[in-house]
Amino acid sequence: MxxxxxxxxxxxxxxxxxxxxxxxxxxxxxxxxxxxxxxxxxxxxxxxxxxxxxxxxxxxxxxxxxxxxxxxxxxxxxxxxxxxxxxxxxxxxxxxxxxxxxxxxxxxxxxxxxxxxxxxxxxxxxxxxxxxxxxRLGPDALSLSTQDLAELLKDKNQQLKGVLRDQQIMAGVGNAYSDEILHAAKLSPFMRADKLNAEQLERLHTAMGDILTDAVTRSVGQKAAELKGEKRAGMRVHGRAGQKCPVCGDVVREVSFADSSLQYCATCQTGGKPLADRRLSKLLR
Missing domain, CATH: 3.20.190.10 (MutM-like, N-terminal)
Incomplete structure (x- = not known):
C-alpha cells in the first residue's frame, strides 16, 4: 500500500x-x-x-x-x-x-x-x-511535535502498532512504515500506546520523523514506476521475515493476522522474547 x-x-x-x-x-x-x-x-x-x-x-x-x-x-x-x-x-x-x-x-x-x-x-x-x-484524518504524521504525539497517545489503550496505523489518530503511516518506525524506536508493536514513558516517547517521535523523512527524500524525484522498488529497498524489517536484522543480526520474525502481517526483531524490540499471536501475547511493556 x-x-x-x-x-x-x-x-x-x-x-x-x-x-x-x-x-x-x-x-x-x-x-x-x-x-x-x-x-x-x-x-x-x-x-x-x-x-x-x-x-x-x-x-x-x-x-x-x-x-x-x-x-x-x-x-x-x-x-x-x-x-x-x-x-x-x-x-x-x-x-x-x-x-x-x-x-x-x-x-x-x-x-x-x-x-x-x-x-x-x-x-x-x-x-x-x-x-x-x-x-476523518488526524494530523499528518510529519507535522507532530513530541508533545503533540504524547497528547495523541495518552488515552489510547491499544497496541502501539494499531495506533500508528489508525488514520483518524495520525495520517500517513501504514503497515510497512509502522514496522520500520517501531524497529528504529526499539519498541514492541504490542506495547500499549498509553504506557510509553518519556524516553520511549522521544524515541518514537525521533524514529517517526527520521524514517518518514528519509523515505520521502529517497522517493521524491523517482519515476512513479520505480517507487515500489525504492520502498522495498529501504525496508529493514518489513517484508524481511527470516532474514537477519541489519542492526543486531537476529532473525526478523513475523506475526500473521487474517489480512496482514507485521515483522519485528525480538532482540531489538522485545527483549529477545518472540511475540505470540496478538490475542495471546503478554508482551505489553
Missing part, C-alpha cells in the same frame, strides 16, 4: 510533469473506482491541472479553482504515468486499468488495481473535505 512517502513522491512527480496541462477527459472503465457522481466526471473536461498535494495517504489533484480529483490507491492500486496515451476510450472490464486521465499534450496516467478487493477510489469533489476519509 502506498503510504505518506510514496504519495508525497507521486504528488511531486505529477507536479513536475502534469501541472499546467488541461484535462482533456477522464475515462472510467471500472464503475467501482468512482465514488462520486455530482459533479459528473465530465465536469473535469477542459479544467487546468493547477497543483497537486497530499492528505495523509490521499493524492489531491487540483483542477482549476473549484474541483479536486482525490485519489486513494488503497492496498493494491497504483498510478502509471505515460508520455503518450492511446486516444481510444477504455473498454470496461478489459484490463486492470480502472480510470484514465488524458491530458492536453497527449500524456496522462492510468489508475490500476490488482486483485479482487476493488478498494481503489477516486472522488471528483469541490472540496477535499467532502471525501469521508479525508474529513
Amino acid at each position: 502506498p503510504e505518506l512517502p510514496e504519495v508525497e513522491a507521486l504528488a511531486a512527480y505529477l507536479r513536475e510533469r502534469a501541472v499546467g496541462q488541461q484535462i482533456k477527459r477522464i475515462d472510467v472503465s471500472a464503475i467501482s473506482v468512482l465514488k462520486t457522481f455530482n459533479p459528473p466526471v465530465t465536469a473535469a473536461n477542459g479544467k487546468l491541472l493547477t497543483g497537486t498535494s497530499r492528505w495523509g495517504k490521499f493524492l489531491d489533484l487540483e483542477l482549476g479553482d473549484d474541483l479536486h480529483l482525490v485519489i486513494h490507491l488503497a492496498r493494491a492500486g497504483w498510478l502509471h504515468y505515460r508520455d503518450n496515451l492511446p486516444p481510444a476510450p477504455l473498454k470496461p472490464g478489459k484490463s486492470p486499468i480502472a480510470l484514465r486521465v488524458h491530458l492536453s499534450d497527449g500524456s496522462g496516467f492510468d489508475l490500476t488495481e490488482a486483485g479482487t478487493q476493488k478498494k481503489l477510489a477516486a472522488y471528483l469533489v469541490r472540496d477535499p473535505k467532502e471525501v469521508p476519509g479525508v474529513a
